[in-house]
Amino acid sequence: MSKSAFYDAIPIMEHIQKHGYTAYFVGGAVRDFYLARVINDVDIATSAMPNEIEQLFDHTIPVGKAHGTINVVWKGCNYEVTTFRTEDNYEDHRRPSHVHFVRSLYEDVARRDFTINAMAMDTKFELYDYFNGLEDLKARCIRTVGNPVARFSEDALRIIRGLRFQSQLDFDIETKTYEAMKSCAKDIKYLSVERIMTEFEKLLKGKGIAKAFKVLLHLDLMAHIPYFKMFNWQNVEINTSITLAQFLAFIHLIEGKKEGLNSLKLSNQTLKEAEKLYQAVQSLQSITSKSSLTIWIYDYGIECAQTILNLKTLLESHSIQLPSPLVFNFNTIKTISEHLPIYSRKDMDINGKVLIDELHLGRGPWLKHTLREIECAIVTKKVRNIQAEIIEWVKYNVEI
Ligand code: ATP
Numbered sequence: 001m002s003k004s005a006f007y008d009a010i011p012i013m014e015h016i017q018k019h020g021y022t023a024y025f026v027g028g029a030v031r032d033f034y035l036a037r038v039i040n041d042v043d044i045a046t047s048a049m050p051n052e053i054e055q056l057f058d059h060t061i062p063v064g065k066a067h068g069t070i071n072v073v074w075k076g077c078n079y080e081v082t083t084f085r086t087e088d089n090y091e092d093h094r095r096p097s098h099v100h101f102v103r104s105l106y107e108d109v110a111r112r113d114f115t116i117n118a119m120a121m122d123t124k125f126e127l128y129d130y131f132n133g134l135e136d137l138k139a140r141c142i143r144t145v146g147n148p149v150a151r152f153s154e155d156a157l158r159i160i161r162g163l164r165f166q167s168q169l170d171f172d173i174e175t176k177t178y179e180a181m182k183s184c185a186k187d188i189k190y191l192s193v194e195r196i197m198t199e200f201e202k203l204l205k206g207k208g209i210a211k212a213f214k215v216l217l218h219l220d221l222m223a224h225i226p227y228f229k230m231f232n233w234q235n236v237e238i239n240t241s242i243t244l245a246q247f248l249a250f251i252h253l254i255e256g257k258k259e260g261l262n263s264l265k266l267s268n269q270t271l272k273e274a275e276k277l278y279q280a281v282q283s284l285q286s287i288t289s290k291s292s293l294t295i296w297i298y299d300y301g302i303e304c305a306q307t308i309l310n311l312k313t314l315l316e317s318h319s320i321q322l323p324s325p326l327v328f329n330f331n332t333i334k335t336i337s338e339h340l341p342i343y344s345r346k347d348m349d350i351n352g353k354v355l356i357d358e359l360h361l362g363r364g365p366w367l368k369h370t371l372r373e374i375e376c377a378i379v380t381k382k383v384r385n386i387q388a389e390i391i392e393w394v395k396y397n398v399e400i
């Protein structure tokens with residue numbers, strides 16, 4: 001177990017303690033420390049009020065002051081320091097309408113979702129484990145803090161978070177927690193899609209995705225998520241960790257396009273990545289020769305090929321065939337890629353303006369199509385990437 005991630009934050013906590021307040025490491029970092037997982041950032045919870053934290057440190061940023069979170073900038077690093085709080089009045093199963101700042105650690109951890117996320121640790125690495133989180137960690141078990149029906153009714157996102165942790169940690173869900181997930185599943189529809197997708201994305205990437213995805217379908221959660229609710233999930237199995245973009249491309253491939261992808265409110269980058277992967281797999285279907293494979297590699301790149309090879313079992317088990325491994329395998333792709341004469345249009349020794357001048361033609365649809373023909377001819381070595389030779393080649397080979 002590595003303590004190094006915590007050491008940097010200890011001076012901050014000691015500074016808080018020196019002024020009469022308490023401060024603890026809480027949440028995911030404590031859980032991951034006991035699981036010997038990599039710890040990215042540590043969260044600190046304190047009895048000091050947000051204003052008090054601001055007074056104690058020279059450089060602070062009020063990132064979520066209304067909810068108690070102040071970022072303390074210390075030796076060039078950012079530390080999230082959050083005042084102990086309780087939450088009340090969950091309206092519509094969404095977020096709490098009010099948070100109350102409190103002075104006790106117990107109250108703060110009692111409002112947290114799962115026992116494994118409700119452990120706290122002080123600067124001496126002493127554990128404060130009011131809900132037996134460590135026992136559940138050892139048993140690899142996900143269990144809510146307190147009554148599961150009550151906790152999921154307060155915030156239905158915890159259902160998806162539970163599956164997210166099941167997937168990330170490869171844990172099981174405790175029976176009563178699971179039963180409550182089932183009875184509260186329909187409340188997912190009240191959640192904002194952004195909160196759902198943040199957790200869903202982490203769920204897909206987890207090493208225990210196969211089991212977690214089965215549970216997700218078993219709970220019929222998809223029926224309450226925009227866009228996904230239109231698909232038939234009956235025969236879908238996800239047996240490998242996968243990014244959200246890859247998942248979107250995958251369902252596009254197996255289910256066809258459906259209206260309403262925008263309702264998931266995803267970033268343009270995710271959507272673009274998904275579309276590229278979808279197109280890449282689609283155009284793989286028409287690879288019949290070495291030259292069409294070479295053009296494919298030029299168009300989509302070696303990383304995309306690697307992604308598709310990683311997803312091969314998933315794709316083929318859902319009836320999406322890839323070209324034979326004799327043709328489409330990493331070594332062949334790597335060799336072809338390393339010997340490409342150009343890697344993008346920018347590398348071509350010609351451009352639209354030169355073509356217009358040399359062929360004495362005006363702008364028009366011919367230009368786009370001719371540039372593409374030239375690009376493919378260079379890539380497949382039908383013509384060398386030398387301007388004069390390209391122009392000659394166009395005159396004899398391209399119908400304009
Ligand atoms: P990760 O390492 O993936 O960030 P994490 O446990 O830190 O995992 P976060 O989403 O960052 O997860 O949340 C931080 C902590 O806040 C959790 O460990 C949990 O104690 C608490 N928490 C977060 N979301 C909720 C929620 N919806 N209901 C109750 N507690 C929550």
Ligand code: MG
Pocket residue numbers: 028
């Ligand atoms: Mg976190």
